[in-house]
Amino acid sequence: MKRFGYLLFIACLLSACHTAQGVKQDVHEGAEVAGEAIQKGGESVGKALQKGGEVVGETMKKGGEAVKKAVE
16 A cells, blocks of 8 residues: 555656646747747837838928928
């Protein structure tokens, strides 16, 4: 009976180690996916800000030209 108890204890330890390694691997993979998503989101935001800046710049340029024509 003691042998069975020891074998059961060892089996539990081995499964716990395997489970911990599986969790560690899952966390690592999740972090990679999250990192890629954040990077893509950052690139999208950067592109949107650049386009927004270009639109604002064009609008200001046209406004300046209109003021210049009104003054002349």
